[in-house]
Amino acid sequence: MQREPRWEPRYPGSGRLEGKVAIVTGGDSGIGRAVCALFAREGADIAIVYHENREDAETTADIVADEGQRAITIKADVGKVDASEKSVAKTIEAFGRIDILINNAGEQHPAADIRDISADQLQRTFATNIFGMFYLVQAALPHLGKGAAIVNCTSVTMYKGSGGLLDYSATKGAITAFTRSLSENLVEKGIRVNGVAPGPIWTPLNPRGGAPAEKVEHFGESTPMKRPGEPNEVAPAFLFLACDDSSYMSGQVLHPNGGMIVNG
Structure with a gap:
C-alpha cells in the first residue's frame, strides 16, 4: 500500500464500553484494528481474532494495552466451526464474559468474468464472510x-x-439478511444485532485480495x-451500535461510504 491506513481514535474516550469484553474478528488490521483501538479507549477488553499475521495481531494488542485495557490474540480461520469454539473458549478463559461480537473478518478476490471464480474460491469466500458469522454466534450465544x-460488517x-466482486457481493447480501433475521431471532433475549456497510475503505483487504496496483491507486x-x-472513520459506527447509545436500534445498518446514497 502507498501509505498505512489510519486506525487511531480521533477523540477522547468517555467510558461507553467500561467493563465490557468484545471479540473482534479480523482485528489485526484495517477496520478491525481501528475498532479494537476505539473500543479499548472506551473501556473494553478485547479478544483479537486473526487468520495469519501474528505480528499485526500483536501490534493491535499493544495498541489496546496502550489504552489501558487487556487484549488476547487468537489465531483462527473463522470459516471453520472449531475456530469459533476455540475463540469463545479462550475469551471466556481470559476475561470470564462476552458482551460484544464484532463480525468483521472478510476476504475478496476480484474477477471480471464469473467463469473465473473457481468452486474453491466461491466456497472459501462464503466460509470466511458469512459462515464464520453463524459459527461465532452459535458458539458465543450461551x-x-x-x-x-x-455488529456484522456488510458492504456498500x-x-x-x-x-x-460477484462472490464477495453475494456474501455481503447474505450478511445483511442474516443481520436483520438474527435481530428478530434474538431481540426478545435483549440482544441487539446491527450492521455496518462501509464503502471503499483504505485497508489491506484490496491489495491482499489481488486488486491490481492501478485500481488501488x-x-x-x-x-x-x-x-x-479511513478505518478510523468507520470504527465509530461500530462503537455506536455496540454501546447503549443505540439501545433502541436493532436490525439496522449504518453506511459510512463517502456520500453514496443507497436504499435501506
Whole structure:
C-alpha cells in the first residue's frame, strides 16, 4: 500500500464500553484494528481474532494495552466451526464474559468474468464472510446476556452491486439478511444485532485480495467525496451500535461510504 491506513481514535474516550469484553474478528488490521483501538479507549477488553499475521495481531494488542485495557490474540480461520469454539473458549478463559461480537473478518478476490471464480474460491469466500458469522454466534450465544450487542460488517456492494466482486457481493447480501433475521431471532433475549456497510475503505483487504496496483491507486475516487475512507472513520459506527447509545436500534445498518446514497 502507498501509505498505512489510519486506525487511531480521533477523540477522547468517555467510558461507553467500561467493563465490557468484545471479540473482534479480523482485528489485526484495517477496520478491525481501528475498532479494537476505539473500543479499548472506551473501556473494553478485547479478544483479537486473526487468520495469519501474528505480528499485526500483536501490534493491535499493544495498541489496546496502550489504552489501558487487556487484549488476547487468537489465531483462527473463522470459516471453520472449531475456530469459533476455540475463540469463545479462550475469551471466556481470559476475561470470564462476552458482551460484544464484532463480525468483521472478510476476504475478496476480484474477477471480471464469473467463469473465473473457481468452486474453491466461491466456497472459501462464503466460509470466511458469512459462515464464520453463524459459527461465532452459535458458539458465543450461551455467554451472551441481556444488553449484549452483535455488529456484522456488510458492504456498500450489497446495495449497489459490484460487477468485479460477484462472490464477495453475494456474501455481503447474505450478511445483511442474516443481520436483520438474527435481530428478530434474538431481540426478545435483549440482544441487539446491527450492521455496518462501509464503502471503499483504505485497508489491506484490496491489495491482499489481488486488486491490481492501478485500481488501488484510484481506489475510492468514484465516491461523492472523491476519496477512500479511513478505518478510523468507520470504527465509530461500530462503537455506536455496540454501546447503549443505540439501545433502541436493532436490525439496522449504518453506511459510512463517502456520500453514496443507497436504499435501506
